[in-house]
Amino acid sequence: MALFVSTFFNKIDIKGRVSVPASFRTTVTMQMSQGIFIYPSFTANAIDGCCGDFLEQLVTSTTLDFFSSEQDDINTLIFSSAHHLTWDSEGRVVLPKEIREHANITEQVAFVGKGRTFQIWEPIALKIHTEKARNRALQNRPKITLHATENK
Amino acid sequence: MALFVSTFFNKIDIKGRVSVPASFRTTVTMQMSQGIFIYPSFTANAIDGCCGDFLEQLVTSTTLDFFSSEQDDINTLIFSSAHHLTWDSEGRVVLPKEIREHANITEQVAFVGKGRTFQIWEPIALKIHTEKARNRALQNRPKITLHATENK
DNA sequence: TTGACGCCCATGATTTCCCATGATATCTAA
DNA sequence: TTAGATATCATGGGAAATCATGGGCGTCAA
Numbered sequence: 001m002a003l004f005v006s007t008f009f010n011k012i013d014i015k016g017r018v019s020v021p022a023s024f025r026t027t028v029t030m031q032m033s034q035g036i037f038i039y040p041s042f043t044a045n046a047i048d049g050c051c052g053d054f055l056e057q058l059v060t061s062t063t064l065d066f067f068s069s070e071q072d073d074i075n076t077l078i079f080s081s082a083h084h085l086t087w088d089s090e091g092r093v094v095l096p097k098e099i100r101e102h103a104n105i106t107e108q109v110a111f112v113g114k115g116r117t118f119q120i121w122e123p124i125a126l127k128i129h130t131e132k133a134r135n136r137a138l139q140n141r142p143k144i145t146l147h148a149t150e151n152k
Numbered sequence: 153m154a155l156f157v158s159t160f161f162n163k164i165d166i167k168g169r170v171s172v173p174a175s176f177r178t179t180v181t182m183q184m185s186q187g188i189f190i191y192p193s194f195t196a197n198a199i200d201g202c203c204g205d206f207l208e209q210l211v212t213s214t215t216l217d218f219f220s221s222e223q224d225d226i227n228t229l230i231f232s233s234a235h236h237l238t239w240d241s242e243g244r245v246v247l248p249k250e251i252r253e254h255a256n257i258t259e260q261v262a263f264v265g266k267g268r269t270f271q272i273w274e275p276i277a278l279k280i281h282t283e284k285a286r287n288r289a290l291q292n293r294p295k296i297t298l299h300a301t302e303n304k
Numbered sequence: 305t306t307g308a309c310g311c312c313c314a315t316g317a318t319t320t321c322c323c324a325t326g327a328t329a330t331c332t333a334a
Numbered sequence: 335t336t337a338g339a340t341a342t343c344a345t346g347g348g349a350a351a352t353c354a355t356g357g358g359c360g361t362c363a364a
Binding site: 015088089090094 | 319320321322
């Protein structure tokens with residue numbers, strides 16, 4: 001298993017620590033990655049998370065493209081606001097303050113598997129987001145059905 | 153590959169010393185690099201910083217012809233104005249005067265992770281720069297979305 | 305002799321490490 | 335199959351280490 005799947009709800013303690021779901025830790029370890037990288041999502045009040053190799057794709061694809069401002073803007077925004085988190089012997093990480101504020105996270109978080117990456121949400125915000133996604137999906141039902149067929 | 157991530161604000165003391173963020177020192181050490189190299193950014197009033205191996209890649213890079221004017225420009229602009237800094241036992245470096253002046257740095261600096269490299273900014277200038285970069289990125293949102301999809 | 309620099313020690317705040325606990329899940333043996 | 339044993343997990347809290355910062359002292363060169 002090298003994919004992030006399922007959704008887990010964990011509690012943040014007074015020190016700001018939260019357990020990374022055991023299955024996510026397994027996924028990360030299998031990728032030979034040391035800890036996780038997280039950064040604010042561009043498109044939602046949520047946190048995007050991934051392994052080191054995922055971020056390395058960004059830099060290796062633009063190694064000497066040093067002067068191109070467009071890609072540079074994106075990389076700068078991601079890397080400057082990213083955090084590298086490693087867990088303690090109990091599998092917990094500390095979510096930095098800026099990160100928590102971006103996602104309005106206070107005492108509970110949802111870890112949401114998204115395949116190669118995952119997200120961290122404030123539980124109620126996730127619920128609302130999921131409802132909206134469901135409604136959009138229902139409205140676009142014909143397209144989705146077609147799309148799913150294509151992938152089989 | 154070790155990456156420079158996050159943004160750290162540190163203070164410059166009376167002697168001109170400033171702590172290199174511990175996580176940056178770890179990144180440098182993992183690259184087996186001795187200290188850091190810094191040089192004025194071409195594109196902004198900021199300082200670019202990197203490890204030794206990154207500079208070596210610039211000179212040995214096959215993407216630029218050794219005799220080309222571009223290569224010569226890089227040599228002139230980067231190497232002539234670069235400084236090699238090593239930290240003391242507490243992890244501090246002294247920023248040379250020319251460097252500080254280029255970035256209008258006085259008493260506080262921001263270390264900004266950019267992946268394989270990092271930058272050093274005067275905090276207010278960084279804030280302004282980040283705002284602009286964010287607006288540019290939002291205008292290019294379709295491209296960003298595409299990019300994210302490609303990597304997933 | 306004065307200032308720049310390297311080296312050393314001190315300190316408060318933060319972060320990490322380590323041990324403990326209860327709940328749940330998994331294994332094992334009759 | 336079931337009951338007891340064992341392992342794993344999420345969570346709590348105190349001790350120890352780390353970090354950023356301040357400052358002293360000797361060396362060296364202008």
